[in-house]
Amino acid sequence: MVRQCVDLSASSFIRLNPSNIVKKFSCGDDDLDDFILRWASAFQKHLLSVSYAYVDDVSGRILAYCSLANDKVAITDFKDKAEFNRFRKKRGFPNEKRLKSYPAVKLCRLGVDMTAKGQRIGTTILNYIKSMFVIENKTGCRFLTVDAYLNAVPFYEKNGFRFMTQDDDDPHTRLMYFDLLDIV
Amino acid sequence: MAREIRETPILFGEDARRFLARMEERHPEPPEVRAQRLRDYEFVKKAYERGMAEKRAREAANGGIDPWFDNA
Numbered sequence: 678m679v680r681q682c683v684d685l686s687a688s689s690f691i692r693l694n695p696s697n698i699v700k701k702f703s704c705g706d707d708d709l710d711d712f713i714l715r716w717a718s719a720f721q722k723h724l725l726s727v728s729y730a731y732v733d734d735v736s737g738r739i740l741a742y743c744s745l746a747n748d749k750v751a752i753t754d755f756k757d758k759a760e761f762n763r764f765r766k767k768r769g770f771p772n773e774k775r776l777k778s779y780p781a782v783k784l785c786r787l788g789v790d791m792t793a794k795g796q797r798i799g800t801t802i803l804n805y806i807k808s809m810f811v812i813e814n815k816t817g818c819r820f821l822t823v824d825a826y827l828n829a830v831p832f833y834e835k836n837g838f839r840f841m842t843q844d845d846d847d848p849h850t851r852l853m854y855f856d857l858l859d860i861v
Numbered sequence: 862m863a864r865e866i867r868e869t870p871i872l873f874g875e876d877a878r879r880f881l882a883r884m885e886e887r888h889p890e891p892p893e894v895r896a897q898r899l900r901d902y903e904f905v906k907k908a909y910e911r912g913m914a915e916k917r918a919r920e921a922a923n924g925g926i927d928p929w930f931d932n933a
Contacts, residue, residue: 689912690905697930708864732912737929751871752880758873785866801901808902824867837890839883841869842876852867859888860898 685801687734693742695722699730702739704788706826712786713742720744726785731798740793743802748783748822750841750854781820781854782810787829803836811857821855 693699695718702713717728726746730739784806789799810818822841825833826849833853841852872880890898919927 685904685908688908689915690908691912691916692909696925697927699930729909731908732929748869750869750880752877753871753873754877756874758871760873781869783866783869801905804898804901805905808898812902822869837888841880842872843879847867849864850867852869854869856884856888858884860890860895 685731685796685798688740689732689734690802690805691730691732693717693721693728693730695719699739699742702742702788703791704741704794705791706788709786709788712744713739713788717742717744728786729802731802738792739790741787741789741798741802743787743806744785745806746783746785748781748820749778750781750820750822751778753777779819780817781822782806782818784821784823787823799832800836807855807857807860811861819857821857823853823855824850825853826850 698718699713703710713728713730717726720726721728726744728742728744731741732739784803787799787802807821810821821838823833823838825838830851830853833855836855837859838853838855841854845851916927916929919929
């Protein structure tokens with residue numbers, strides 16, 4: 678795969694709708710490719726996520742895409758999940774003192790085409806998303822969350838994300854978050 | 862099929878304590894990082910406004926279908 682110099686000033690950022698079928702995209706990760714090529718449209722149709730694409734106006738290439746959905750971060754003062762479940766069974770749903778949640782947006786997918794990597798496109802999109810949710814947010818949103826692929830963890834750490842839990846040992850991903858209050 | 866994205870978990874115990882403590886701290890971004898972020902925001906915002914205006918025009922001219930995706 679030959680990397681090509683991308684002129685972002687000759688590119689557009691668009692919101693995809695369910696009828697927009699992306700036919701060609703390869704970021705080097707089969708899961709991310711599969712989502713934009715086969716599933717993004719259905720997720721959009723059922724209002725589960727919204728996908729955006731960076732497109733080269735001249736060649737028509739999809740340079741990058743991202744997909745966003747609403748999320749929340751819930752925090753409880755129970756010491757572990759077992760104690761939480763015992764309480765739920767005994768007393769019904771926990772009262773607000775024992776479970777607090779904060780609004781968040783989940784970065785479901787973010788992929789940059791192999792031909793356009795190494796040109797800050799991912800960081801540029803991430804900076805846009807962060808700013809969008811503090812400058813022109815229509816609803817309250819405190820955190821940006823992501824289920825990051827292991828090889829993308831350094832990218833997210835470099836961009837100010839932190840690990841959600843200490844003992845996350847998933848073989849594929851790490852749950853991470855960014856506190857949007859840090860950029861207000 | 863693309864792998865399922867894990868849901869954000871409810872935080873318990875030490876994870877919850879650590880998270881709340883972190884929420885109380887402020888970690889403002891350095892001025893140069895902030896300036897770059899805002900430049901990126903303005904840049905993509907313009908690319909979005911331009912891209913969506915062109916996309917809507919293509920759709921209006923083609924009965925609601927954007928033919929651009931047939932050629933992409």
